[in-house]
Amino acid sequence: MYILITFGADHMTDLLTIAGKFDLRGEAYSCNPYGSGHIHDTYLLESKDKEVHRYILQRLNTFVFKKPDAVQDNIWRILTFLKEQGEVKKPVGIRDLGLIETKDKELVFIDADGSYWRCFEFIDDTFVLESVQNPTQAFEGARLFGDFLARLMDYDPRRLHVTIPRFMDAEWRQEQLTMAEFTNPGDRLKKAQPELRRIRQLQSISDQYIRLQEALPDRVVHNDCKINNVLFNQDTGKGITVIDLDTVMTGKLLTDFGDMVRTFTVEGSEDSTEKASYTCQAALFEGLVSGYAEVLVPVITDVERANLLLGGKIVIYMQAIRFLADYINGDVYYKVSSPEQNLLRTRNQLNLLDSVLEQESDLQRIIASSFEAGN
Numbered sequence: 001m002y003i004l005i006t007f008g009a010d011h012m013t014d015l016l017t018i019a020g021k022f023d024l025r026g027e028a029y030s031c032n033p034y035g036s037g038h039i040h041d042t043y044l045l046e047s048k049d050k051e052v053h054r055y056i057l058q059r060l061n062t063f064v065f066k067k068p069d070a071v072q073d074n075i076w077r078i079l080t081f082l083k084e085q086g087e088v089k090k091p092v093g094i095r096d097l098g099l100i101e102t103k104d105k106e107l108v109f110i111d112a113d114g115s116y117w118r119c120f121e122f123i124d125d126t127f128v129l130e131s132v133q134n135p136t137q138a139f140e141g142a143r144l145f146g147d148f149l150a151r152l153m154d155y156d157p158r159r160l161h162v163t164i165p166r167f168m169d170a171e172w173r174q175e176q177l178t179m180a181e182f183t184n185p186g187d188r189l190k191k192a193q194p195e196l197r198r199i200r201q202l203q204s205i206s207d208q209y210i211r212l213q214e215a216l217p218d219r220v221v222h223n224d225c226k227i228n229n230v231l232f233n234q235d236t237g238k239g240i241t242v243i244d245l246d247t248v249m250t251g252k253l254l255t256d257f258g259d260m261v262r263t264f265t266v267e268g269s270e271d272s273t274e275k276a277s278y279t280c281q282a283a284l285f286e287g288l289v290s291g292y293a294e295v296l297v298p299v300i301t302d303v304e305r306a307n308l309l310l311g312g313k314i315v316i317y318m319q320a321i322r323f324l325a326d327y328i329n330g331d332v333y334y335k336v337s338s339p340e341q342n343l344l345r346t347r348n349q350l351n352l353l354d355s356v357l358e359q360e361s362d363l364q365r366i367i368a369s370s371f372e373a374g375n
Helices: 009-019 068-085 135-151 170-183 193-201 203-215 253-264 282-296 302-306 308-329 341-358 360-373
Strands: 027-033 041-048 052-059 116-121 219-221 230-233 239-242 249-251
Touching: 009 027, 009 041, 009 052, 068 116, 135 219, 135 230, 135 239, 135 253, 135 282, 170 203, 170 308, 193 203, 193 308, 193 341, 203 308, 219 253, 249 253, 253 282, 253 308, 253 341, 282 360, 302 308, 308 341, 308 360, 341 360
Parallel strands: 219 249
Antiparallel strands: 027 041, 041 052, 052 116, 230 239
């Protein structure tokens, strides 16, 4: 999706100058804002020799990613490993991102203002979903994320940089909420009491996950398994590749699965004012699990499979904590358009979590049957 933004010729010239630092085919002639992402500044870059070539040019957000060199090094390591595997382990129809180095063989270009820029090959004839509409889409998204994890199972996760410390750390998220509650900088604690009580009632989810962590193998995980991080083929509707590799780090399979449960199985958005729309839909959950099982049966351990649903519960629980802490702190992290938006988001996460808990037996049966069918 294009964002229609008007900017002057000088800005275009600057962008083309930056683009010229990368090892492109032909000469860059066009660079326009692209997509709907909220983190980086993203542009569709076009160059031309005998034909037109397209790329994605991005200025990294170094406020969110404070170690941009480490982010890029992780991406390069992962993509290099996948490329060295060749086509043997890659399912038909799946592509991996192509990282474009600078003409000096660097992974980023740093401009005069200290901004970090990177470039990827553009993958034509694809589209991105902002939400899952049917079980087939859930299946395809989960299949792509599962394939990404499975093809990286032999890569030593200790070789990757920690780019966002404690990103999926349940104890740390609880500490952040406790600190927000103690300091109450936004003077909002009184309104947050019902949500705080419910989070405390659900504390056993966090306790269970923390006790389990040592039994879970470290893996190379994506850490941001949302449907809009999968490119789909325009003609077939099949998933083609996983994008947005900035958060790829050492982690646990359960939290990648949990992120999909949190974002694939709901009909409404996390800002929905209709409580009924932000619940776990069993049909979407079944599509998700079926796609994940199709590629992960040979890879997943018994303890991971037995606790997959706990992954869903802990990720939803941590996200509720993050939204509530930000509300109490005065909305310093997540963008909001109204004063109580983060509180609404918290309620929706808790509503989703209650929905998962209410259907737990049925969801566990779906997991068991999907993985048995994949054996």
